[in-house]
Amino acid sequence: MNKSSVGRFFEDFSLGQLIEHPIPRTITEGDASLYIALTGSRFSLFSSHHLARKVGFAKPPVDNLLLFHIAFGKTVQDISLNAVANLGYAEVQFVLPAFIGDTISVLSEVIGLKENSNGKTGIVYVHSRATNQDGHLVASWKRWVMVHKKQEGMQNTYAVQPQLNSEVSPAHLAMPDQFNADNYSYISSGETFVFKDYQIGEWIDHIDGLTIDSTEHTMATKLYQNNAKVHFNYHQMQDSQHQQRLVYGGHIISLCRSLSHNGLANAQWLAAINGGAHLNPSYAGNTIYAATQVQNKYDLGFGMGALRLKTIGFKNIQWSSIKEQVCSANSSKDYPDNVVLDLDYTVLIPNPK
């Protein structure tokens, strides 16, 4: 009996099952520095502790994407090690801020199960919750993955699909209690655009490109203690259709978010991810570009607004060359092959009087 784990298969999941993921993680200044070095993030709120204090945070806050990657990473071993595909995620909500020094634990509940008619795979839906050392919820999300069965054949015992919201309702967007918009600095953020300046339907070309290197994406993914094999094992991946390691999709999200600083510098607080798709794989050597469309906007009161954004990430091509095709597409299926990410998310942005 080999003591090492090969991960869960479809038969290992049951409806309502609670999975406490191992390896709680303290997020430190070291993690925050590495996040900047690996993604090039330039949002001022996560760059200056002094600024964070001025706008009301008692301790330096953790970038919500860094929090998400670390929390998500904990679930890989238990949920998606035998995933054929990560099919989607929804209702990613950031509830309370996480601070440097907080220790994050993650619990998942199986909220849906559905066999595929080929008898070989099934779909598992989980609701994951990340809490800090005091047991307070900091983030929550749902995702669904296609998982191999141990044994071929239909069990036909159940097919439960959870109702998933296509958007985190603005009423549920958590604003950091501590945040005091009056002390916010547009000189420090680097731009003066606020809530009122963004129009529904407008596109922002973030212009710059970031080339991914192999150590960069593997270091990021190891930092998150995400142990999905496809990112790390060239020896096995060279015989796959990809012929190389795949870049963790979350790293692409972070690169696009970093690029989006140019045009969205005041949209510092990621409040929710409504959904997203990794339309094509990314590899070391690819150069990632991004463009964003404002989908909707909500005045939240208290000097703060929310923008629902659609950020497109694409590789080895500039926005001007694909803009027309993307904008005229009926769905993401009509996007050119260069598009790697289609992300639907909501950010908070100051809305001064």
Added chain:
Amino acid sequence: MNKSSVGRFFEDFSLGQLIEHPIPRTITEGDASLYIALTGSRFSLFSSHHLARKVGFAKPPVDNLLLFHIAFGKTVQDISLNAVANLGYAEVQFVLPAFIGDTISVLSEVIGLKENSNGKTGIVYVHSRATNQDGHLVASWKRWVMVHKKQEGMQNTYAVQPQLNSEVSPAHLAMPDQFNADNYSYISSGETFVFKDYQIGEWIDHIDGLTIDSTEHTMATKLYQNNAKVHFNYHQMQDSQHQQRLVYGGHIISLCRSLSHNGLANAQWLAAINGGAHLNPSYAGNTIYAATQVQNKYDLGFGMGALRLKTIGFKNIQWSSIKEQVCSANSSKDYPDNVVLDLDYTVLIPNPK
């Protein structure tokens, strides 16, 4: 007179000589984060400060391999810069825990000297001791290296070889005083296997592989301030038999230890390294796998046991393909060329009633 140092040669060592190595180092949260990002380590005790506190550590402890690499790195400039070969190490003991914030200094004593009959090289044996800022011993080890002579010829003055133990005696294994096994969490570690579950002779295939990239291994080695030329200078190494830079052997040890989490997640405390051999060089691009055999086990009392382990690291091949050859080998000389590491070490693991 060039002020830069070319390192010590055989004639520069004398028996009983004490060498205080320069560049004491404070181990910070930044180092701990980088260690995770560079090696993919997932042992919960070094991942969660909160957990470390619960099991009795007043401050977050430093992974003993990170401590070792940093302490070892200090000795390179003085001991092995002109090494033809790092021949071996023994009696690597971790005495007191090192904590985040501790400053580590290293002192070596020359405990053996032996000329080689070719007149060109000699073997230097040193005993190195790493202490914290309070002067307390945190780690101790012996190693021997083959070093060039300045001038060819035999001096025939002495040949002193120290007696080296093939195993750190279980009686000398240091248990962290602070450790309270009762508060240990198997949910947090990720596995339930404890002392009684491991059988002498059993093998564990750690399954996963980690591909080494060039920036990764050079960053790790620079983090440790280890300045051995073979790891950093492609311009010189391209004309060597290797035609490229060599990966620091300690990085291979760390990768194998990280991989061993799958099957040994509760063996969190590295107590000793009894010996080890780097059987073949590793290069950027290699994918490292690992398998471990339980060699012996000792009940230490106080709810804790020790496992003496033999971990084999191998590259670009899975365990199933080499297991038979390794298991039937009379010595490591019979191992296939893919085997890069043969490590004999002792870990602590809970032994609940």
Added chain:
Amino acid sequence: MNKSSVGRFFEDFSLGQLIEHPIPRTITEGDASLYIALTGSRFSLFSSHHLARKVGFAKPPVDNLLLFHIAFGKTVQDISLNAVANLGYAEVQFVLPAFIGDTISVLSEVIGLKENSNGKTGIVYVHSRATNQDGHLVASWKRWVMVHKKQEGMQNTYAVQPQLNSEVSPAHLAMPDQFNADNYSYISSGETFVFKDYQIGEWIDHIDGLTIDSTEHTMATKLYQNNAKVHFNYHQMQDSQHQQRLVYGGHIISLCRSLSHNGLANAQWLAAINGGAHLNPSYAGNTIYAATQVQNKYDLGFGMGALRLKTIGFKNIQWSSIKEQVCSANSSKDYPDNVVLDLDYTVLIPNPK
């Protein structure tokens, strides 16, 4: 109207203009660890917090090159995003020490403007000042860049060139107040050479070489939040004359400074950079070597001296092969193509009685 910025052009600058650069940055232990991992720095004062305290620093000081790169990085977006060339820098002074935990902001003043006769470009001179969270000056420098015009043609309105000193006067060298040379440890630094041991005109071959990898130089530059496109975007750079990304010149300075530890281990405090030139571009895969000539020396009193140094960085060749050509050159134009850096700077070094 695209909300993203394409940076300033020549017409966007005016004499006396003050530019408050965005994204203040707290320098943390994570940044310090990354700096060691990315550059291989081994100066003991920045390696051991315990040592820093002993020689009088209340908190661990930040390596002045790390401080400079972070501060300089803030200015790129506003000053040099459309630079045709970074022409030079002068009067780089380190005034007060920066400490781990300090938050750095940067303000630049336009001190010179000069159109080029081609009508396409102009030269912008700026004086940049980095301050800590208390508003105290920690670093100050001047630099000049050639910037594209928005519209071709001569404006002929002004041509103001600031007077720049070729050397930061020894009278202006800031000694860290806190520094107590009596508690300085030559065992910890690794060398015994002090002020009196260095002779004007002497060369030091730093011997070792460090090969640059792609993730390494891009991570360093992202850590500094320097967003100059040429370092990050392979997709665009592959069509340039370089056919690949360029290494940030500051990374070359840091590598040479790290290499210079061998022969200058007690020259721990970088007090000023008098000037410098990046004579040729560096790319991933290049191996950087360095040699230093002592240009001048000043006894500063209080047990401290200053050395004015000229450090030459060169790639893929050892000092012995180019020494003659470099030493016999009338100017840096006669240097071989392998020379990438010619840096004129001043360091503090103990001058015990």
